[in-house]
Amino acid sequence: MSLVHDFDEVVNRRGTDSKKYSVYPEDVIPMWIADSDFKAPQPVVDALVARMQQGVYGYTPISERLKKAGAGWQKKRFGWDVNPEWVEFVPGVITGLICAVRALSQPGDNIVIQSPCYPPFSDLSDHNGRHLLRNKLVLTGDHYEIDFEDFEEKCKDPRTKLFILCNPQNPTGHVFTKEELTKLGNICMKYHVIVLADEIHQDLVSSGHKHIPFASICEEFEQNSVSFMNPSKTFNVPGFRTAAFIAANPVLKNAVHDIVVNNKQIGENICGTIAFCTAYEACDYYADQLAVYIEKNRALVEETLKDVKGIKAIHADGTYFVWLDCRGLNMSQDELNKFFVETVKLGFNSGKTFGPDGDGFLRMNIACPKSTVEQALDRIVKALA
Known part of the structure; x- marks a missing residue:
């Protein structure tokens, strides 16, 4: 029997250590x-309760289940055949992006983003001594379009090393087509710019549209990118601080891995791993x-x-x-x-x-x-x- 979730249920979140409900007065x-x-999802709740009842919450090893769950979700939902060995835990997408920026660029290098953009993209650049280049998305009627000429100008600068792709795009909600992703990817390949693909909103796409993982388009893009996933937005588990990055290219993967380890970000969260795996396996x-x-x-x-x-x-x-x-x-x-x-x-x-x-x-x-x-x-x- 298939499960049905009641999204109409109103949950009182005040007094539950909710950041969302701690900023504004109660009448806002x-x-x-x-x-x-x-x-x-109820399977996530049930799995967490069962584990917590065991009563011992010691350190965890690297979870092979997490790797398989992340790879499996990409395959069954988006048709991207991911080797579980390409998948590695990070405490969050932004944490992973910071590690990737530190691993794959140097202070003074350029990072291209598309603007308006998620604020931490700007912060992670500024706080790590990188120079931010904004490829302004163009508002045409009731939707945004890419200025490819401007994007190429920014990528051709020899100091430009990285492009942070946010797909679906935050805050505009633009879902990139295969044609758009291919054009962006080809420009990055032309100028040796590595793509960091934040795909945290990948499950939240309206009917008539399709999320296409950037790295799934061709082997060249797969080898020139690091992708990031997290069940936090889809399944509302952000407080567990559990995400993953995916890198098919061992050179890129090992470089990011070393920064993750060197910054003591490698330890997995018991509840986070359970939520991550259960959500992607059963929800x-x-x-x-x-x-x-x-x-x-x-x-x-x-x-x-x-x-x-x-x-x-x-x-x-x-x-x-x-x-x-x-x-x-x-x-x-x-x-x-x-x-x-x-x-x-x-x-x-x-x-x-x-x-x-x-x-x-x-x-x-x-x-x-x-x-x-x-x-x-x-x-x-x-x-x-």
Whole structure:
């Protein structure tokens, strides 16, 4: 019998050490940081409870099960035939990216990202002495497109060593097509730029679209990239700090591995490994149902806001975010942030934290029950009436 998850269930998360619910007053609905308000899949909960009841929580060895679970998910969900030996634990995607940046570039080297971008991409570059180059995504109508001419200009700089690909893209929700990925990959190959592929939102893709792992496109791309995966977004287990990187090229893998070890990031988390493996081995049903639920929430947001003056929901094909263009409200970013928190009583991510190309925007997290989304939309509509 197939399992069914109740995504409509409202869970009270206050008083549970939730970062999401610790920033804003209780009358503000928090819809910012990238964790969901859904319970994790029941098989994950059951596996964790059973292990915790054993009562001894000693150090763990390297988990071969984790390697197989990560490889198996890539094969059955995306058709990428991953050797489990290519898979290695890291405490998080950003931790893994930092290790890869340190392993595969030097201070003063360039890293290309696509902007607006997830704030830690900028931070990891700045904090490690690298120079960030922003390939600005172009907003055309209700979606974003890649400026390939600008991308190539940035890659051809001899100091450019790495490109951080975020697919599906955070915060815009753009899901890259095979043609786009191929063009990006060929440019990187041409100028000897290694691709670091953050694919943490890979399961959250709307119908009619498909996530394509960058490294799965061809052997050349597979050998010129390091990919990152984490069940945290799909299955709501980010607090366990358990992710993995995948590298088919032994030179790249060993280089990243050495930095992981040298920075004492190699020890696996008991609960994290259990959650990672159980989710990827037994919870396809949850990922499928979540994608459908998020798509319905997104459609509700877009339909409700289409006639609201001054604010526009940019259509996305992936992630559980809605990127809100609020430039029509004619407010500065600070005024916009204050207005939504103090008047609308909604806590969103400030667009400016995603770089200069996010100025005038807000990021809305819709990974919550439909009733919460409805309540948030009602507040927006009334405040902007």
